[in-house]
Structures are given as C-alpha cells and as structure tokens.
C-alpha cells in the first residue's frame with residue numbers, strides 16, 4: 001500500500017497581496033520539503049486571499065492572479081522545490097465577468113485550485129458547489145466548475161476539491177467515488193463560528209464515507225474584515241478515523257504520513273461522465289520526490305478547547321489582523337470602568353501588547369468614583385497607556401451656547417467622548433475601537449456618533465451575557481497561569497450603567513440581560529417570529545417590547561463599525577434587513 005507524506009499548510013494570507021501571499025507559499029513549501037513532504041496543500045484562493053468580493057469584477061485583478069500563479073510555479077522550481085507537487089487556490093477566469101455586457105453562458109470568473117509541479121501548472125480544478133448564504137455571495141462572482149480533476153501522485157489517485165464542495169452531498173465527493181480515488185484534497189476559506197469545529201469533523205467523516213476515500217482538509221487562519229478563519233485543518237481516513245488535526249487560530253504545518261490504496265486504471269486522459277460532472281485524469285506519478293526517510297510523520301491530534309477560550313482567541317486574532325493588515329500602529333478606546341470597555345481593552349492588549357493600546361478615561365459630572373477607579377485599575381493590571389481627559393468643560397461649553405435637555409444632553413456627553421477619541425486618532429494615528437456588544441447593537445442602546453464612533457468593534461457579535469462569561473474565563477485563565485487577571489472584579493460584578501444621567505442603569509431602559517439575550521438570540525440568530533418566541537416560553541409583553549426595539553434600531557446598525565463575526569448570524573453581511581420597513585410582528 002503506498003504511503004504519502006502530506007503537508008497541510010495552514011497559513012494566513014492577506015486579501016489583495018498577491019506578492020506577499022506567493023512568498024508565503026514559497027516559504028511554507030520550503031518547510032514542507034524540509035519535512036520530507038510529497039504533497040503540499042494551501043487554502044482556498046490562497047494567492048488572492050479570501051473573500052475578494054467585487055475585486056473579482058476587475059479584469060486587471062484576475063489577470064494579476066493568473067500571472068502570479070505562473071510566476072509562483074516558476075519561482076518554486078527556481079527555489080529547488082519544483083519536485084514537490086503544490087496545490088494552491090487562486091482566482092481564474094475563462095470568460096468575462098458574469099455581470100459584464102459581454103458575459104458568456106457557462107464561462108467567467110472561477111474559484112480555482114492549481115497543482116504546480118516542476119515549474120508548470122499541471123492541473124486546474126474549478127469549484128463546483130458555490131456557497132450563496134450567510135456571508136457568502138459566490139453566485140454573484142463565480143461560474144461553477146463541472147469537471148473533477150484526478151491526479152495520480154505516487155501511485156495514488158487524488159481528487160481536488162474546494163471548500164463548499166465538502167458541505168453538500170452529491171457532486172465532487174460522489175463523483176470521486178465513481179472515479180475510485182484514494183485521497184480527496186479539500187482546500188478551504190472557512191470562517192470561524194462558535195461550534196463550527198464541532199460540525200466540521202462529522203462533516204468530513206460523512207464525505208469520506210461518500211467518497212470512500214481519505215480526506216485532507218486544509219483551512220486558512222487569520223482575520224479579514226468581519227471574518228476570522230480558525231484553521232482546524234485535519235486528515236480523516238475512509239473509515240472516518242481522525243488521523244491528524246491542527247490547532248485553531250495559529251499558523252501550522254500539519255505533516256502526516258497517510259497509507260492509501262494504490263491507483264487502479266484508467267490513467268491519464270481517460271474521461272467518464274458521472275452525475276453532472278466529468279472526470280478528468282492527469283498522471284504525474286513519475287515525477288515524485290524520493291520517498292521520505294526516517295521516522296513516520298505523525299501530525300498529532302489537537303483536542304478542541306472550551307467555548308470561551310475559542311471565542312477569546314477568535315476575537316484576539318480578528319482584532320490583531322484588522323489592525324496589522326490595515327497598518328495601524330496602535331488602538332485607542334474609552335475606558336468607562338464598565339465591563340464592555342474592560343473586555344475590549346483586555347482583548348486589545350492580548351492582540352497587540354500593552355504598548356499599542358491607549359485607554360482614555362473621559363469622566364463627566366455623572367461618572368462615579370468607582371468607574372474612574374475601575375478604569376485606572378484595569379490600566380494598572382494590563383499596563384496599557386492610560387490617560388484621563390475630563391469632558392465636563394467641553395460639555396459645559398456646548399450647553400453655554402445651545403439650549404439642550406434630557407436625552408440630548410445625555411447623548412452630548414457620549415458625542416464629546418467620540419470627538420475626543422477621533423481627535424486622538426487623527427493626532428496620533430490610533431485606530432478607535434468601539435465597544436458596543438451585540439445586545440446593545442440589537443436594541444439600539446448606544447449614541448449615534450457618540451459611543452458608537454470607531455473603526456472596529458471587537459465585541460460586535462458578542463451577546464452581553466457572553467461578555468461576562470468571557471471576562472470571568474479570561475481572569476480565571478490568568479490565575480491558572482499565575483498571571484494577574486486583567487479585568488477588575490468590580491467591573492464584572494457591578495450593574496451596567498451608561499452614566500449619562502444621575503444614577504442611570506441599563507435596567508431602567510432595558511430588560512435584565514439574562515431575560516433580554518435569550519429573546520434576542522431567538523429573534524436575531526434563530527430568525528424566530530413573535531409566535532415562535534412566545535411558543536418557546538417568553539413573556540408576550542416582553543417579546544413585543546424587545547422586538548420593537550430591535551426593529552427600530554436597524555438604522556443604527558447599518559452605520560455601525562465592522563467587527564469580528566463569531567456567531568451563525570452576525571449583524572452586517574449575515575443579517576440584512578431593510579431600514580425603511582413597515583413589517584412589524586409585535587403588538
């Protein structure tokens with residue numbers, strides 16, 4: 001039985017950085033070769049990054065992607081790595097964009113994978129199943145492929161597939177069984193969602209059974225605007241046994257020796273028709289690197305971590321990559337002494353280090369002594385750059401010149417804070433972090449152009465009840481490691497308050513968060529209607545109140561900063577609703 005040493009390269013590409021991404025492939029291919037690999041795999045749209053969105057419509061970008069692929073094949077050979085077959089995702093096109101006036105049926109942009117060997121592209125596969133739900137819009141961009149490519153490597157027949165091909169029954173994996181392959185490669189740009197890693201393994205097992213073959217699944221890591229990729233690359237054999245699994249949220253080279261069935265005829269050039277796909281065979285078996293020597297490569301199996309640890313890592317990576325890939329030197333945020341800003345500050349310090357985080361206390365006449373003390377305590381524990389900028393003189397200057405009362409005065413304070421944070425951003429170059437959690441965003445509990453100012457919101461997709469769980473987990477984790485817990489216990493324990501008027505508490509305007517969040521989760525994440533929410537046990541009057549708040553806050557969400565998606569339905573691209581909308585479920 002042949003053995004192939006596979007190298008799954010779980011790397012972090014950057015959208016649009018064709019040169020940098022190609023360099024990443026060259027560096028990791030070298031490492032794979034040094035580990036004795038016989039086949040190296042890189043993620044979906046590796047060369048362009050993923051998703052490239054409307055860059056697909058730019059012919060110049062498509063041409064650059066194709067040229068970068070050819071150049072990469074040449075460079076790998078020049079690097080002395082040409083003997084190692086490398087599978088890499090890239091953007092291709094065999095016709096004008098689908099949206100153009102000269103569009104041709106069945107042709108256009110392609111989400112593609114190329115097998116590189118000895119300085120040339122020896123095979124190309126076009127993604128067959130295109131995801132068009134949630135954050136994915138691939139029907140807008142790509143034409144589906146209809147051909148399964150089978151390559152013979154080291155005496156094993158290997159089929160190439162891309163991401164969504166794995167998520168739907170039928171199609172490439174069923175066709176792979178008809179082709180009698182021993183191994184299916186699946187390259188991914190699969191964004192993180194809480195619990196998705198629990199879905200992936202059973203899914204890969206089902207497809208392994210469908211194909212009757214081993215599956216090597218490689219996913220990218222890193223942040224891209226709202227999305228964060230968690231890696232979680234793995235190899236599962238035809239019986240469903242998990243052979244190797246990479247850690248989440250870090251770059252990783254997973255090298256593993258896999259025993260595979262020898263190829264049967266047919267060979268190169270033979271074609272069959274199966275389901276709605278053709279099968280094309282390419283034979284490159286004569287040009288393998290020498291068999292690896294020494295000990296067997298065993299990639300190891302990383303066990304999944306607790307939900308809070310997983311979400312924390314996702315938020316840290318999403319923030320770090322947003323800041324670094326957009327080339328910000330540092331971030332700034334307002335520290336109120338409350339839990340949201342404390343959690344965002346702790347995330348920022350974990351992501352960037354304390355020297356790159358500025359925390360500003362912006363007290364007004366309503367700020368309590370404890371909130372100032374808690375903000376200062378957080379700064380001391382984390383070591384971030386702490387400043388105090390009292391806002392009252394600026395608020396008073398407004399009020400001396402314009403007559404305001406009630407909510408207008410409350411919001412003025414939040415807006416003066418926003419002005420100061422944006423001024424510090426302009427003056428010193430920091431990215432402003434905004435701190436509204438998902439519960440607040442859902443019900444519109446924030447001041448437009450006030451505390452909602454900012455370029456990125458690390459907790460945009462985190463329900464308030466999860467914010468508290470994360471804070472407790474992060475502190476406990478620090479204690480376990482013998483470190484100082486970053487978040488003051490006071491900030492975790494005290495009742496939430498905007499402190500915009502005397503004695504104000506969130507609970508004056510909102511239900512308690514342990515009542516609010518389950519209704520919001522049903523309405524937002526679950527798309528339940530009023531009747532469904534009441535049937536699942538919620539009080540009808542409370543449901544009406546909450547739904548009214550959510551429905552009328554759409555305009556605020558549409559203007560809100562992007563933030564890391566961690567749930568099945570994040571505000572923004574996952575959940576799109578009209579602002580002007582008279583449909584109401586509530587009484």
Ligand SMILES: Nc1ncnc2c1ncn2[C@@H]1O[C@H](COP(=O)(O)OP(=O)(O)OC[C@H]2O[C@@H]([n+]3cccc(C(=O)O)c3)[C@H](O)[C@@H]2O)[C@@H](O)[C@H]1O
Pocket residue numbers: 407410411414440444445446447448449450451497498499500509555579
């Ligand atoms: N459909 C629509 N399309 C576009 N714009 C629309 C709109 N409807 C209202 N507007 C505009 O929005 C304005 C109202 O929004 P906005 O000015 O934000 O004010 P508003 O939502 O009335 O008040 C903000 C609320 O958030 C609370 N808050 C503020 C700050 C922090 C926190 C916290 O979480 O701790 C809570 C605060 O106590 C207050 O209850 C209107 O005056 C109008 O200009």
Ligand SMILES: Nc1ncnc2c1ncn2[C@@H]1O[C@H](COP(=O)(O)OP(=O)(O)OP(=O)(O)O)[C@@H](O)[C@H]1O
Pocket residue numbers: 333334335336337338339340341342360361362363364367417435436451495496497498499
């Ligand atoms: N006194 C303040 N100093 C600095 N920033 C503030 C102050 N008050 C509010 N902010 C900013 O506005 C955001 C929203 O204010 P809010 O009072 O809701 O605080 P929070 O941190 O969200 O905590 P909580 O909602 O639990 O009170 C804060 O996260 C913080 O970034």
Ligand SMILES: NC(=O)CC[C@H](N)C(=O)O
Pocket residue numbers: 044131136162163164165167188189190191
């Ligand atoms: N890029 C893709 O095709 C991703 C789709 C797939 N459902 C996933 O989330 O992993």
